[in-house]
Amino acid sequence: MYLSTYSTMSCKFTLQPQMVQASLIVQKEGVGYCTKVPRNVNMAKLRNGYLFPEISVREFQHLEKYPNAKLISLGIGDTTEPLPDNIALSMANYAHGLSTAEGYSGYGAEQGNKALRKAIAETLYKHVPVKDTEVFVSDGAQCDITRVMLLLGSNLTIAVQDPSFPAYIDSSVIIGQAGDFGDEVGKYYNIEYMKCGPENNFFPDLTSTSKTDIIFFCSPNNPTGHAATRNQLEHLVEFARDNGSIIIFDSAYAGYITDDSPRSIFEIPGAREVAIEISSFSKFSGFTGVRLGWTVVPEELLFSNGFPVINDFNRIMCTCFNGASNIAQVGGLASLSPEGFQAVRSLIDYYKENAKILINTFNSFGVKVYGGTNAPYVWAHFPGRKSWDVFAEILDKTHITTVPGSGFGPGGEEYLRISAFGHRESILEASKRLKNLFSKAE
Amino acid sequence: MYLSTYSTMSCKFTLQPQMVQASLIVQKEGVGYCTKVPRNVNMAKLRNGYLFPEISVREFQHLEKYPNAKLISLGIGDTTEPLPDNIALSMANYAHGLSTAEGYSGYGAEQGNKALRKAIAETLYKHVPVKDTEVFVSDGAQCDITRVMLLLGSNLTIAVQDPSFPAYIDSSVIIGQAGDFGDEVGKYYNIEYMKCGPENNFFPDLTSTSKTDIIFFCSPNNPTGHAATRNQLEHLVEFARDNGSIIIFDSAYAGYITDDSPRSIFEIPGAREVAIEISSFSKFSGFTGVRLGWTVVPEELLFSNGFPVINDFNRIMCTCFNGASNIAQVGGLASLSPEGFQAVRSLIDYYKENAKILINTFNSFGVKVYGGTNAPYVWAHFPGRKSWDVFAEILDKTHITTVPGSGFGPGGEEYLRISAFGHRESILEASKRLKNLFSKAE
Numbered sequence: 001m002y003l004s005t006y007s008t009m010s011c012k013f014t015l016q017p018q019m020v021q022a023s024l025i026v027q028k029e030g031v032g033y034c035t036k037v038p039r040n041v042n043m044a045k046l047r048n049g050y051l052f053p054e055i056s057v058r059e060f061q062h063l064e065k066y067p068n069a070k071l072i073s074l075g076i077g078d079t080t081e082p083l084p085d086n087i088a089l090s091m092a093n094y095a096h097g098l099s100t101a102e103g104y105s106g107y108g109a110e111q112g113n114k115a116l117r118k119a120i121a122e123t124l125y126k127h128v129p130v131k132d133t134e135v136f137v138s139d140g141a142q143c144d145i146t147r148v149m150l151l152l153g154s155n156l157t158i159a160v161q162d163p164s165f166p167a168y169i170d171s172s173v174i175i176g177q178a179g180d181f182g183d184e185v186g187k188y189y190n191i192e193y194m195k196c197g198p199e200n201n202f203f204p205d206l207t208s209t210s211k212t213d214i215i216f217f218c219s220p221n222n223p224t225g226h227a228a229t230r231n232q233l234e235h236l237v238e239f240a241r242d243n244g245s246i247i248i249f250d251s252a253y254a255g256y257i258t259d260d261s262p263r264s265i266f267e268i269p270g271a272r273e274v275a276i277e278i279s280s281f282s283k284f285s286g287f288t289g290v291r292l293g294w295t296v297v298p299e300e301l302l303f304s305n306g307f308p309v310i311n312d313f314n315r316i317m318c319t320c321f322n323g324a325s326n327i328a329q330v331g332g333l334a335s336l337s338p339e340g341f342q343a344v345r346s347l348i349d350y351y352k353e354n355a356k357i358l359i360n361t362f363n364s365f366g367v368k369v370y371g372g373t374n375a376p377y378v379w380a381h382f383p384g385r386k387s388w389d390v391f392a393e394i395l396d397k398t399h400i401t402t403v404p405g406s407g408f409g410p411g412g413e414e415y416l417r418i419s420a421f422g423h424r425e426s427i428l429e430a431s432k433r434l435k436n437l438f439s440k441a442e
Numbered sequence: 443m444y445l446s447t448y449s450t451m452s453c454k455f456t457l458q459p460q461m462v463q464a465s466l467i468v469q470k471e472g473v474g475y476c477t478k479v480p481r482n483v484n485m486a487k488l489r490n491g492y493l494f495p496e497i498s499v500r501e502f503q504h505l506e507k508y509p510n511a512k513l514i515s516l517g518i519g520d521t522t523e524p525l526p527d528n529i530a531l532s533m534a535n536y537a538h539g540l541s542t543a544e545g546y547s548g549y550g551a552e553q554g555n556k557a558l559r560k561a562i563a564e565t566l567y568k569h570v571p572v573k574d575t576e577v578f579v580s581d582g583a584q585c586d587i588t589r590v591m592l593l594l595g596s597n598l599t600i601a602v603q604d605p606s607f608p609a610y611i612d613s614s615v616i617i618g619q620a621g622d623f624g625d626e627v628g629k630y631y632n633i634e635y636m637k638c639g640p641e642n643n644f645f646p647d648l649t650s651t652s653k654t655d656i657i658f659f660c661s662p663n664n665p666t667g668h669a670a671t672r673n674q675l676e677h678l679v680e681f682a683r684d685n686g687s688i689i690i691f692d693s694a695y696a697g698y699i700t701d702d703s704p705r706s707i708f709e710i711p712g713a714r715e716v717a718i719e720i721s722s723f724s725k726f727s728g729f730t731g732v733r734l735g736w737t738v739v740p741e742e743l744l745f746s747n748g749f750p751v752i753n754d755f756n757r758i759m760c761t762c763f764n765g766a767s768n769i770a771q772v773g774g775l776a777s778l779s780p781e782g783f784q785a786v787r788s789l790i791d792y793y794k795e796n797a798k799i800l801i802n803t804f805n806s807f808g809v810k811v812y813g814g815t816n817a818p819y820v821w822a823h824f825p826g827r828k829s830w831d832v833f834a835e836i837l838d839k840t841h842i843t844t845v846p847g848s849g850f851g852p853g854g855e856e857y858l859r860i861s862a863f864g865h866r867e868s869i870l871e872a873s874k875r876l877k878n879l880f881s882k883a884e
Binding site: 036046079304 | 534549744760
């Protein structure tokens, strides 16, 4: 009946190739019904696929070509080792308890359970001025990057380390801060790229860095593995204060620091008035699949009109989020118990031993590497070569996936990021294959 | 050292009263360092606190006044009954398995585990045209509302049912679609409020509804409890198709439908080209704390330029989200097994029996109620009275929290939403107290 009254709104459409779970949706063309809703111009500005799904597609295609290949992934930084028993057990007990009247719980506080916020403040910020009420528990750092962008809005300028984790730029593009992409420069016009490489000890030359509203800074850095020194972070905080900028500090890999590099931006005097810190249990407790993170917004951080940023962030968490999974939060709390903390440190040591093996491997055939000592990532330099080419060569000849450095920005060209997450036997096997390839090549 | 070089940027600030975990941050004034980052104008347009935290504050204040009161919450719609054993056990086993080499898993697909997407498509959309690849698993409907807004962007017009769940409007304000709030009308100027009350059988008069890009529609409705009829939804789809609009259909309470009202917008022919459906395990499986939901974006849904909406939504999920907790997903899958599904249906029947008790209670003293038969909410009418006044009177005299209808929009004035979530003994006790109050009053 009413179908006959349909207006005959039709349009030509082209389905773009798009990655869904490591398989391509084939490009289609046709004529069909189109709504009158315009595509979001910000979404149209995003370049290609998000880096990591793109690498999954490459792995998938490789396995189609070599169905018997024993693929080793040193690509996506994904934890591989089982959780410490007491952490897994705490979640198991809690989950089972949800079937009892005493153990059941519904909605928790949007900001996270009080006990977990307290444990984060008291354990991970033991000698650092962070209050439990300033800790907002989340389902992971990547999600909080977007929520912080939502909080800040589109009319701001941003700076990022180059290279850097792609979610900073991509979420800025989605919120509308990035401007157009310049193919000739490989950059978004409205983003300030702060080159961080071995030539400047992975810290930008601030005298030539434009003032921006927001400065994303990740330490230990993903992808370079460099942990900023105290002196470097003091300069960063000073720079932000001079310009009235807000630093969004990503400390997701802070657990991997073993020297005296700061584990939190809030170790630096003056940071509470200019910084937000985003962090995660993913690489700390092996919670990549469990999903748990947190963000610290200090009370002293104020917008230009004196309004506290924490108030708006609290509103974002209450409106756009509804709390992290109660089961995951129990696991986070167990990770911060004395027993859990010790077990988690052993896990981290395991991955760092992997990193050491990888560093030695690359050194053995003369490829210069950075990182890996305060981070689970090794940053290998292949001077004069395109990083996607090196990625493709290694994948093709050794069945090992890595991440091409240029996926993290133009400053990553000539580099590969090699993840130290993996079973020891895989790392040793990868080491053998790499030595075989690169020793031959010489 | 570098501290002495601080620029002396100082400003006057006023900390607004803000709710954090049911306690007020006291209003403060002072002079301190302010960044130069302007507050997001969209955040400044949000009105007061988000409704539900505001109610928590009222509860908190009430308990300060009456420390011995036995408070019954029929306010926030939060599940109270233990999870079915097989669902809790599946999560417990999975969580414990994370401590073993065979049981451990890291990052899952951003779109959700294949098995769960398939189970959602095959169980909940059994006779409805929805493919598993169109199902995106999330950490809950509220989070997906914001992600859909991010996807669509700020340059769109939206319509909402009036009254409606506040997250639609609030997330639209945050993304920048709402315009200014007009105190004299109690509405945002750029939002089309579609009045839905008993006078129009809770379905808007579409002949007088302005064309908008986006139409939020929730059925069974929160707060009114009305499940739209097939005929109503056919008209809605026809209206969207005529205007080229996209319907964002919220079916979070679909599990409570027992008559032949559609459980999904995709039961309506033609909807696949004009609708997105957001849904949730929260009220279906009692997962309010576990956090699990999903969104369906059909392949045929195209922007005006022919670009598929699903491609952009996939990108949003990969960039701004990182998958729902693997433990929660196992629980979702268990809820859709034959045993789990039956157990979940019993849970729903329990809450619906509560709703019946509440309907009878209000009827007994002559207060007209709606909803409650296909939804866990009862919508009670108090003609001529302000809903916050009735809320306050009931709280003060019976120690029962409800939700004032005006919190859901101007169309909710004179109404209260009463939640049927609760232990049976609380519902019976609430019934007694309400009868006592309102019978006396007559």
